Amino acid sequence: MTVDRRLLILDLDNTLYDWVSSFVPAAYAMIEKASEILQVSIDQVVDELKVVNQRHGDTEHPQAIFEIASALRQFMDAPEIAKALEPSVVCFQDTNAHLLQLYPGVKEKLEDANRSGVTMVAYTDARVASSLSRVNFLGLRPYLTQLFTPDQRVSPYMMRSSDREFVSVLPHDERKPNPAALLDICRRCNVTPDKALYVGDSLVRDIYMAKQAGILSAWARYGTTFDPGLWTKLVAITHWTEIDVLKEAQVRERAGTVMPDVVLDRFSDLRLTH
Template sequence: MIKAVIFDLDNTLVDFMTMKKQAIEAAISAMIDAGLKIPPEEAKQRIDRIYAEKGIEYQQVFDDFLREIYGRIDYKILSAGIVAYRRAREAALVPYPHVYMTLTTLLKMGLKLAVISDAPAREAWLRLCYLNFHHIFDHVITFDDTGERKPSPVPFLKALELLGVEPHEAIMVGDWAERDVVGAKKVGMKTAFARYGDTFNTQNPEADYELNDIIELIDIIKKENGWQ
């Protein structure tokens, strides 16, 4: 019987990559308006490379970018980029269709809910609070809480411990098969692959279930628990 549902955050509850793309494009445009003298395509390539080297959550990406261009930080250009990035991020940070409905239905069904994210704690909680999801989940486990990223079993075992359930009593929902599905299966959890958030064109996620819409999770839980 499934007693708990554990979700990945980015590209499972929220379309993180679309948000990131729009925010970066807005920042580049604002920096050019403030005096940046390189084409937007080159700026994007340089910023993408910094993210590739230092991680998608790296917070000083524009600082490094400007040092690379000018050998120093031009604070007028930097500030214009940061403000535009934050405004675009907030406008684009929305949940996937039916996420809120699905979460509230699962709560009404008596299930415990948690999040496992590889994001730093500050960034994960900011996204959850902005979406007004911070009161929904019983527990949120981030990279800062365990020092381990998926597919390490550590964050999954931590979530199970906090929720007070056995592995076979929980299902993991995530968009990254090599991290979310593999990690959850290692510890004996059921898995549901969020096909709707897949950015890798994954052919065979090897999950127990595949979701084209998160709302399909409700019928899966009912089936698993014999409630249909």
């Protein structure tokens, strides 16, 4: 199916790259190193890290390992903790850098869309520090005119002046699956919703949201195929609370059997004209 659209709104994680298969092994490389340094079990580090992540409302901040209870008990102050556990953070960074890569055909398809005059933006719920780092690391910045992310009231990211025009902060409540976020993005890009296409991997949080906004949707089905064991490991350290899980279940119920307009088995399956 060839789609005539002026604006392409792209989810990032598990749509342009396999986030689960890069982040989770990196997080557990950090956990295993911290377990070795602190001489406590991996399970204990996992449990303590989850507590810290829930306190911050974020799973993607490796320095959270500096705040786990075992570290606070063994060392006198923050500088001592950071010095002792820095090797664990290095393990995270090295593993993540080794595994994080674009899905096959992504860069070539973005280049084609760029040549066709299609405006491309990214929309993510991830915090700016994490999402912007991945965008830059993977060389996505030349293809994207803007990165849209919700306002982060906890631990706001101090952007460099060169990033301020590229990163657009949405109101805090414009998080997935709130369709107001996509409509807001269209307004800011001066494009009507009928001329936009949204691509994402989650039927509930991405496709359902696009449907509610009246925007054509493409489901990145390939983004749902990863080792289920990695998902179990992610849930063990995630910041999601029981309330978050309940809200997710409610969204799933509302979404029902949502059907995307386009199904992609590879990102390169996307056909765009302008």
